[in-house]
Amino acid sequence: MLFSDLTDKLSLFPVVGEIPDSFEGVYAGDLLSRAMSRVEAGNLWITIMNNMNVVAVASLTEAAAVILAEGVQLMPEAEAAARENNITVLSSDLSVYEICRVIGSVDKGL
Amino acid sequence: MGEVLKFHFDVDGENFSSAGEASVVVKKKLRQLGFSPDIMRRVSIAMYEGEINMVIHADGGTADVTVDDNEITIVLKDRGPGIPDVSLAMQEGYSTACDNIRSLGFGAGMGLPNMKKYTDFMQIDSEVGVGTTVTMKIKLN
Numbered sequence: 001m002l003f004s005d006l007t008d009k010l011s012l013f014p015v016v017g018e019i020p021d022s023f024e025g026v027y028a029g030d031l032l033s034r035a036m037s038r039v040e041a042g043n044l045w046i047t048i049m050n051n052m053n054v055v056a057v058a059s060l061t062e063a064a065a066v067i068l069a070e071g072v073q074l075m076p077e078a079e080a081a082a083r084e085n086n087i088t089v090l091s092s093d094l095s096v097y098e099i100c101r102v103i104g105s106v107d108k109g110l
Numbered sequence: 111m112g113e114v115l116k117f118h119f120d121v122d123g124e125n126f127s128s129a130g131e132a133s134v135v136v137k138k139k140l141r142q143l144g145f146s147p148d149i150m151r152r153v154s155i156a157m158y159e160g161e162i163n164m165v166i167h168a169d170g171g172t173a174d175v176t177v178d179d180n181e182i183t184i185v186l187k188d189r190g191p192g193i194p195d196v197s198l199a200m201q202e203g204y205s206t207a208c209d210n211i212r213s214l215g216f217g218a219g220m221g222l223p224n225m226k227k228y229t230d231f232m233q234i235d236s237e238v239g240v241g242t243t244v245t246m247k248i249k250l251n
Binding site: 030031032033034035036037041049051052053054056057059060061062085 | 126134151155
């Protein structure tokens, strides 16, 4: 799926890195062990967790990008780690549900 | 490859911020060595979960990774409180993590099950009051 189809609808803005061209598949959730086993390479991961370990999980799973929902701010040390590890982190003021709903509607061409 | 590669890490038990660092380093090494994404993913998940467990429950420990032609072996050793009931700890969803740990996104009770799921062999040697050693192997052939 192309990010260009979502950027305006989700009011996405990049926190670390640039918005990628595309992603394949989505995982939404905050429990890190669940995310660790479910996020696939190239996925978009939507969460409200903002600590250092989000960067570790995103790095190890090779997620295309992380979206922080509800306007959550990335903690400073996590932001530094994301820069160091080239992890793309985006932010949206929408809730996890709303983000998923929008992605679902675009995915189905609604 | 021929030669055996060994990596050693000290896992800091007081620093949640650095938890997972050893896993990230090992993944980078495996990528440099040309391992497949599937092998890198399995090693990363198993080792990350183990690292986190040592930080949460055991005030840190050591992680040793050995890579040879046949398998990747991960040995995680701590001097924590030990696991009283290993079979209970292996159940998905069972967790003894406290609320502040859960607030960080841990404590789903998926650590040990994930470690077993993503490896070909896992052995837990634990003695209450002494510590725990977890040995995991991922076959390469």
